[in-house]
Amino acid sequence: MTNSHGASALTPESFDLMKDLVGKKAALLTMDLMSDESKLRYRSFYPCGDMLIGLRYAEPRPDGKGFKPGRSLKIMNGKIVSEPRRDVQFTPPLVPHHAEHVYGFWHINDQQEMVMNLKLGDDRRLTVLIEGYPERGRIDRFAWFCLECLNPLYMVEVETAKVGLGGYYAVQEDGFAVFNGDEKVRTCSSCGAVHPVAYSIFPWNDTPEERAARELW
Numbered sequence: 001m002t003n004s005h006g007a008s009a010l011t012p013e014s015f016d017l018m019k020d021l022v023g024k025k026a027a028l029l030t031m032d033l034m035s036d037e038s039k040l041r042y043r044s045f046y047p048c049g050d051m052l053i054g055l056r057y058a059e060p061r062p063d064g065k066g067f068k069p070g071r072s073l074k075i076m077n078g079k080i081v082s083e084p085r086r087d088v089q090f091t092p093p094l095v096p097h098h099a100e101h102v103y104g105f106w107h108i109n110d111q112q113e114m115v116m117n118l119k120l121g122d123d124r125r126l127t128v129l130i131e132g133y134p135e136r137g138r139i140d141r142f143a144w145f146c147l148e149c150l151n152p153l154y155m156v157e158v159e160t161a162k163v164g165l166g167g168y169y170a171v172q173e174d175g176f177a178v179f180n181g182d183e184k185v186r187t188c189s190s191c192g193a194v195h196p197v198a199y200s201i202f203p204w205n206d207t208p209e210e211r212a213a214r215e216l217w
């Protein structure tokens with residue numbers, strides 16, 4: 001049953017597997033990035049098989065001031081690094097990352113993340129977020145470090161697989177309440193700098209103070 005290259009002929013198990021696959025029912029999953037349905041469905045994260053997908057649109061501001069592109073920041077080698085914008089970027093596990101004006105905290109994920117940056121015409125951009133569907137034991141952390149000296153200020157943690165995305169956002173909200181509710185928590189014990197308040201990925205929920213922070217960092 002072995003040919004001259006050492007490969008075996010098709011085993012009965014392989015034959016059965018292939019036969020099964022041919023007859024298997026599966027759904028094609030497609031998305032139209034410009035449809036209102038996609039914009040709504042993926043505005044947070046939406047499960048696609050073993051992955052979570054999120055869409056973040058950057059469009060010109062309604063006040064006509066023009067779109068201010070934010071930087072993708074990571075904490076690496078003891079400092080805040082602005083990552084050059086590329087078509088595809090990876091964030092390895094446990095690297096704190098923060099997208100300016102998109103969400104106001106450092107996300108620290110036990111798992112790798114991937115983003116794709118697309119240009120939609122001259123004045124619009126889209127970031128496609130792709131990460132593994134949270135497995136049991138994976139911890140998501142929402143953290144704040146002093147922006148001057150990187151002294152740790154505050155952090156909340158959640159096991160997302162256990163509590164679902166609802167729980168993920170609830171823990172974020174709890175973190176925001178503590179962090180935004182007390183200037184002492186936001187004040188660096190090492191250098192005295194006061195951190196701007198936290199804000200979520202949903203700008204339409206911003207308080208005036210959160211809106212101001214979103215402009216800032």
Ligand SMILES: [Zn+2]
Pocket residue numbers: 146147148149150151188189190191192193
């Ligand atoms: Zn500090």
